[in-house]
Amino acid sequence: MNHVRSAALGVAMLAFASSATFAADAKHYSFGYDQPHTTAYGFAADLFDTKLRELSHGTMTIDQFPGGQLGSEPQMLQKIRTGDIDFMMSSTANAATVSPQSGVLSIHYLFRSEEHLVRAIADKRLVTAVREMFAETVKDAHVLTVGTMGLRNLYGKKEVHSMADLANMKIRVQATPTEDAMFPAYGAQTIHMPFGSVYTSLQTGVVDMAENGVNVYDTNKHYEVGPIMSMTEHEANNNVMWVSDKLWQTLTPEQRGWVQAAADEIASQEPKAAIELEHKSRAKLQKLGVKFVDGVDKTAIIAAATPIQDKIAAGLGASATKILEICRSIQ
Numbered sequence: 001m002n003h004v005r006s007a008a009l010g011v012a013m014l015a016f017a018s019s020a021t022f023a024a025d026a027k028h029y030s031f032g033y034d035q036p037h038t039t040a041y042g043f044a045a046d047l048f049d050t051k052l053r054e055l056s057h058g059t060m061t062i063d064q065f066p067g068g069q070l071g072s073e074p075q076m077l078q079k080i081r082t083g084d085i086d087f088m089m090s091s092t093a094n095a096a097t098v099s100p101q102s103g104v105l106s107i108h109y110l111f112r113s114e115e116h117l118v119r120a121i122a123d124k125r126l127v128t129a130v131r132e133m134f135a136e137t138v139k140d141a142h143v144l145t146v147g148t149m150g151l152r153n154l155y156g157k158k159e160v161h162s163m164a165d166l167a168n169m170k171i172r173v174q175a176t177p178t179e180d181a182m183f184p185a186y187g188a189q190t191i192h193m194p195f196g197s198v199y200t201s202l203q204t205g206v207v208d209m210a211e212n213g214v215n216v217y218d219t220n221k222h223y224e225v226g227p228i229m230s231m232t233e234h235e236a237n238n239n240v241m242w243v244s245d246k247l248w249q250t251l252t253p254e255q256r257g258w259v260q261a262a263a264d265e266i267a268s269q270e271p272k273a274a275i276e277l278e279h280k281s282r283a284k285l286q287k288l289g290v291k292f293v294d295g296v297d298k299t300a301i302i303a304a305a306t307p308i309q310d311k312i313a314a315g316l317g318a319s320a321t322k323i324l325e326i327c328r329s330i331q
Helices: 002-024 039-054 073-082 100-106 114-122 125-136 177-186 195-204 214-219 253-288 300-316 318-329
Strands: 026-033 060-065 085-090 141-156 171-172 189-192 209-212 228-242 291-293
Touching: 026 141, 039 060, 039 085, 039 141, 039 228, 039 253, 060 253, 073 085, 073 141, 073 228, 100 125, 100 171, 100 177, 100 228, 100 300, 100 318, 114 125, 114 141, 114 228, 114 253, 125 141, 125 318, 141 214, 141 253, 171 177, 171 195, 177 189, 177 300, 195 209, 209 228, 214 253, 228 253, 228 300, 253 291, 300 318
Parallel strands: 026 060, 026 085, 171 189, 171 209, 228 291
Antiparallel strands: 085 228, 141 209, 141 228
16 A cells, blocks of 8 residues: 555656646746736736646746836837737727727727627627738737727716716827817817826826726726716727737747637637626725716717717728728627
């Protein structure tokens, strides 16, 4: 019996040693994003890492740098192109700084509901069209897939019940021509600033309102200085995952296949998880006394936004028009 136990122990120790060596041999790659790990960005990164390690048999893994440790999204978008970051997540709005056509995914009321958004992001036609758009316009980095963090809403110290409440409001928006065209149509003023400056700007009154998803609003504690969120659901909080071309060129065809397959998991699984995070954050914040304004009368807002949709897409380019049409066709 002792011989059996010794043999079993020896096998276990050999397996452990082999596993440890296997893990030690894994190649590590940087993965940056500007939100806390508790957001959908963290879910996407975890999912990608798990699948990549599985497909690569433990030879490839990522080191995550959440919370803007590697810079703001515009800064990381420059670093991904120089190869100083291997992988990253960015909003499609910030991606418009390197590929203006990406602004099409910031068009207001392009997505009719959370359910429609989840279906759209998982639709292979949309993912393919987005990847092709970036492939045509950005040569030193590649978009692997699409994700989302839900729908964006307005928040601050004032309730929004209809478009009339937006008149002359100073709203912090993402720096895209799309945003600059949409919000003034409602009578608001747009202000650009890095995400990291939003808390202080709401606190000091530099801006009257900001806009984002509930989970981002929660995890960054913006409710402390903007305790009212009005559920305008005006825009999708869409994202793309990038890989640097510098890294891509060093990968074998097999490794590229593993990376792409791992990224594909994000489009299929992350959107639903993101919506669940939105709902959990809202339930938590309501218990803390944060006010959510439901039943916003969007009639006039949508009426002002709709005529601009086609004009913006056409002005951005053929790929943007194609993406607009695909989103509209998804039921």
